[in-house]
């Protein structure tokens with residue numbers, strides 16, 4: 749029987765590549781959508797792999813409880829979680845509003861608690877689980893204009909390390925992947941002249957491809973990665989090394 753992989757925000761740029769890669773590797777892939785149902789269904793129909801869709805706002809605990817009930821009713825369990833859903837609400841700190849701060853913290857950090865809390869007990873009972881949290885280069889090095897995003901993404905790896913220790917003897921691994929700038933809507937929304945400056949600052953002189961991030965995630969979800977836990981894998985074209 750296929751292992752069940754839940755990818756949050758699978759309809760986005762990096763999420764789509766992760767869903768594709770996990771499906772190629774034999775997982776039963778399910779994903780959340782936040783956008784209107786019609787849009788999510790159109791996305792699913794356009795893919796060349798099977799994917800089940802569940803509505804969920806990962807920033808909202810009750811919404812995640814409902815998602816769990818639906819997923820467990822349909823699939824019985826979740827073996828893999830990729831916490832990929834995320835947003836940016838950039839702004840210089842002095843002009844950052846409490847709303848922008850809270851939106852980024854709840855979607856990018858509270859979500860790890862909200863989603864993992866639904867399934868970790870099941871994973872430890874089954875003696876198997878893979879959790880991958882998608883953070884960011886800007887959680888590792890900080891980024892002006894992103895105090896909210898940098899804090900949430902740095903927090904994500906703290907969450908990874910702590911949870912990894914709690915479940916280390918139960919067959920469950922927890923890791924972080926920190927992508928650098930990757931060619932998705934999130935980055936294409938940045939003003940072109942600023943984006944060009946960003947690319948110039950990447951030693952490889954290009955954006956990452958969603959597939960390149962997905963490949964790292966897929967490794968961490970595989971049996972080959974059984975001895976890897978609490979780690980933070982960077983994939984950033986050499987822009988930040990530590």
Ligand code: NDP
Nearest residue numbers: 757760761762782783805806832833834884929930932934
């Ligand atoms: P996209 O904007 O393309 O996709 C984001 C996804 O998250 C969408 O599917 C979106 O759903 C979903 N989402 C947003 N808010 C919620 C919510 N409250 N509940 C459920 N789902 C939600 O982003 P990317 O693919 O670029 O980014 C994916 C991850 O990678 C993010 O965590 C991001 O921070 C991280 N990252 C991205 C980098 C990049 O350069 N692109 C670099 C470093 C990290 P919907 O469309 O329905 O709103």
